[in-house]
Amino acid sequence: MPAQSQQQSIESPVRSIGIVKKQTAILFSESPLTLSSGQKIGPVTVEYETYGTLSPDRDNAVFVCHALTGDAHAAGIYGADDHKPGWWDPLIGPGRGIDTDDYFVICANVLGGCQGSTGPGSINPQTGERFSLDFPFLTVSDIVSVHSELVRYLGIQRLCGVIGGSLGGMQALDWSVRFPDQIAAAIVVASGHQLSAQGIAFNAVGRRAIYADPGFEKGNYDPDNPPRFGLALARMIAHITYLSEDSIELKFGRRLQDSDKFAFDMLKETEFQIESYLHYQGKRFVQRFDANSYLYLTRAMDYFDLAESHETLAAACERATCRFLVVSYDTDWLFPTSQSRELTTALLEVGKHVSFLELHCSFGHDSFLIDIDPLAELIQPFIDQTRVSEHRRKLRSAKTSA
Amino acid sequence: MPAQSQQQSIESPVRSIGIVKKQTAILFSESPLTLSSGQKIGPVTVEYETYGTLSPDRDNAVFVCHALTGDAHAAGIYGADDHKPGWWDPLIGPGRGIDTDDYFVICANVLGGCQGSTGPGSINPQTGERFSLDFPFLTVSDIVSVHSELVRYLGIQRLCGVIGGSLGGMQALDWSVRFPDQIAAAIVVASGHQLSAQGIAFNAVGRRAIYADPGFEKGNYDPDNPPRFGLALARMIAHITYLSEDSIELKFGRRLQDSDKFAFDMLKETEFQIESYLHYQGKRFVQRFDANSYLYLTRAMDYFDLAESHETLAAACERATCRFLVVSYDTDWLFPTSQSRELTTALLEVGKHVSFLELHCSFGHDSFLIDIDPLAELIQPFIDQTRVSEHRRKLRSAKTSA
Numbered sequence: 080m081p082a083q084s085q086q087q088s089i090e091s092p093v094r095s096i097g098i099v100k101k102q103t104a105i106l107f108s109e110s111p112l113t114l115s116s117g118q119k120i121g122p123v124t125v126e127y128e129t130y131g132t133l134s135p136d137r138d139n140a141v142f143v144c145h146a147l148t149g150d151a152h153a154a155g156i157y158g159a160d161d162h163k164p165g166w167w168d169p170l171i172g173p174g175r176g177i178d179t180d181d182y183f184v185i186c187a188n189v190l191g192g193c194q195g196s197t198g199p200g201s202i203n204p205q206t207g208e209r210f211s212l213d214f215p216f217l218t219v220s221d222i223v224s225v226h227s228e229l230v231r232y233l234g235i236q237r238l239c240g241v242i243g244g245s246l247g248g249m250q251a252l253d254w255s256v257r258f259p260d261q262i263a264a265a266i267v268v269a270s271g272h273q274l275s276a277q278g279i280a281f282n283a284v285g286r287r288a289i290y291a292d293p294g295f296e297k298g299n300y301d302p303d304n305p306p307r308f309g310l311a312l313a314r315m316i317a318h319i320t321y322l323s324e325d326s327i328e329l330k331f332g333r334r335l336q337d338s339d340k341f342a343f344d345m346l347k348e349t350e351f352q353i354e355s356y357l358h359y360q361g362k363r364f365v366q367r368f369d370a371n372s373y374l375y376l377t378r379a380m381d382y383f384d385l386a387e388s389h390e391t392l393a394a395a396c397e398r399a400t401c402r403f404l405v406v407s408y409d410t411d412w413l414f415p416t417s418q419s420r421e422l423t424t425a426l427l428e429v430g431k432h433v434s435f436l437e438l439h440c441s442f443g444h445d446s447f448l449i450d451i452d453p454l455a456e457l458i459q460p461f462i463d464q465t466r467v468s469e470h471r472r473k474l475r476s477a478k479t480s481a
Numbered sequence: 482m483p484a485q486s487q488q489q490s491i492e493s494p495v496r497s498i499g500i501v502k503k504q505t506a507i508l509f510s511e512s513p514l515t516l517s518s519g520q521k522i523g524p525v526t527v528e529y530e531t532y533g534t535l536s537p538d539r540d541n542a543v544f545v546c547h548a549l550t551g552d553a554h555a556a557g558i559y560g561a562d563d564h565k566p567g568w569w570d571p572l573i574g575p576g577r578g579i580d581t582d583d584y585f586v587i588c589a590n591v592l593g594g595c596q597g598s599t600g601p602g603s604i605n606p607q608t609g610e611r612f613s614l615d616f617p618f619l620t621v622s623d624i625v626s627v628h629s630e631l632v633r634y635l636g637i638q639r640l641c642g643v644i645g646g647s648l649g650g651m652q653a654l655d656w657s658v659r660f661p662d663q664i665a666a667a668i669v670v671a672s673g674h675q676l677s678a679q680g681i682a683f684n685a686v687g688r689r690a691i692y693a694d695p696g697f698e699k700g701n702y703d704p705d706n707p708p709r710f711g712l713a714l715a716r717m718i719a720h721i722t723y724l725s726e727d728s729i730e731l732k733f734g735r736r737l738q739d740s741d742k743f744a745f746d747m748l749k750e751t752e753f754q755i756e757s758y759l760h761y762q763g764k765r766f767v768q769r770f771d772a773n774s775y776l777y778l779t780r781a782m783d784y785f786d787l788a789e790s791h792e793t794l795a796a797a798c799e800r801a802t803c804r805f806l807v808v809s810y811d812t813d814w815l816f817p818t819s820q821s822r823e824l825t826t827a828l829l830e831v832g833k834h835v836s837f838l839e840l841h842c843s844f845g846h847d848s849f850l851i852d853i854d855p856l857a858e859l860i861q862p863f864i865d866q867t868r869v870s871e872h873r874r875k876l877r878s879a880k881t882s883a
Contacts, residue, residue: 328677345618
């Protein structure tokens, strides 16, 4: 529906979903989830949100997987006074790229997170204390196992699509090969089948900043007195990798923050605007994110390798049955286009249905969170087409069984 | 002399300069040096080394400017048992790119450094205590002012060339416009006329790591008990920017360090080889470098802007009279080729003699320290040609005055 998408800038039915609410599911109460590490966890609390209405046939559900430091609040606001809509609000809503007039959208905070789902900040039922670093090690597959269970819990047999950017894209990929019957489409944005060595390196120095903070206390910090310096620094480092060199140059260049003259002060840490910006990002992050969660989730990202225990990436892709849409950004150097191309090639090699597009956007890795219109224009027809395919599949299947 | 250069791999007169020794000069004893900040400093101790013999005409001197964490020990060894030659040893020596059979090579530890020259770790004569952060703020121009004075101290009126990579290249550029009569050629390798916003960002997070280390104590740490975590982390972060994505992928990829299986251990920091490598680099760096020096020198790098106080970069270049050789590496993302091209364009705009070449080498920014042969093949004829030009210039000048 490109016509509708183009209307977004003028008066139109395109709008935010409006007021939404947090929901909670308790999963794996009866039998715990066995994690990739072999450890078990349960019950698992999942905080999630839904937007739109589930169709009577329960065939219009789209699962949105959030990135490293995201949460379940993908769209809408919590009340009339809430001026900060969900992180993908411009993409999800009535008439938007993921159209809540047509689709039922689910987004859940990941296992290991710190925004309502069970994570290292949760109370360990066995000890009555916070898990902290006693929280079991987790992988992208474990995150997806929980999401997958949530979908069953919601009474949905098959998702029309799973979509995610960055770590969210890894979840979509994992889902496609581990629960192939559960999803009709995977939309993988600014992501890849594994993190590069450079990406691991940046995660490693970020974690090092947290470990080295004396306030970290091997993870047993008081949540009211977290390792602020370390976590903020980890975010500052990571934030550089989310921006393209061009956007950082354009937005800040070499401009000074407070003056037009150098301060010549060795203790002044925010002399350049880019420094001030990074400090601000670090400070803001500490207010909303937990250091232990950061450790666990970056490690999950490091570990993720779709091709793991397969001879080739193509072999790993073979189990998938869904349609794929792979989107990269030309200025993203954390998950460069070459990675998306490699994934696409592997999928094609084993005969999968895959569309791949590199979008031009100057915002680097963060493009998928900022430049929504071009993304919406790809996603909208892709999901609609998936639904049509699903409908045909059902008809065929009904005929066969008749 | 390309024939000679090609002989490097077979038996040839090409060899290391052999045993060299540290030398010390005390400069600015009588009247102190006024720094860019307006502060004064003096006397200034400079540790330097020389290789080769100064010609009777004193016209064969080449000054080598070291990079951020380099030192005066560019070539040779300190004794028969010393198995670690200087940092640019493959480039400097008899028959090598900078041929010590023909040239007299000088390399000095920078002002603000920690390898023998006056820096924040030196004793403040006014207090009898270490300067620490009372050391005056310094810029690339201040470093060059000291180098320039050292050249005069050595009785050399005009250098045949100034060469440097990275921060060393910035020094060569600064030298070319601030002391134009003192140099006949500037060779600028893997460098630029200013640090990008992204470069400033990486320096900023590195410094943040040092500032946040409780062992830093506002710079007043005991040198035997420095802020090890912070300095090591700063180096680890910086080291990522010195490597290309391809080289890091090729050298380490996603290979694990100790095992072929994941450890699933949240406290294990060196699970991947790339992590282990970065930790090793950090640890080694702390043994040889001072945290306060790191703060000062990265700030000097941030501040450097050849175009500062000029309308355009070209206008800034106008004062230079020397020949320029600008060399970039195709995989260097800290000082990308685009920067070298911008510099070259500006120099050409104001009619300067400039040769520019982008070398292909997979090692990223570090290429200038690793892949010496292609660099030597550019530098050798360029310096030789400069010497010929200088000779002609002298003849013309003698004729004019006759």
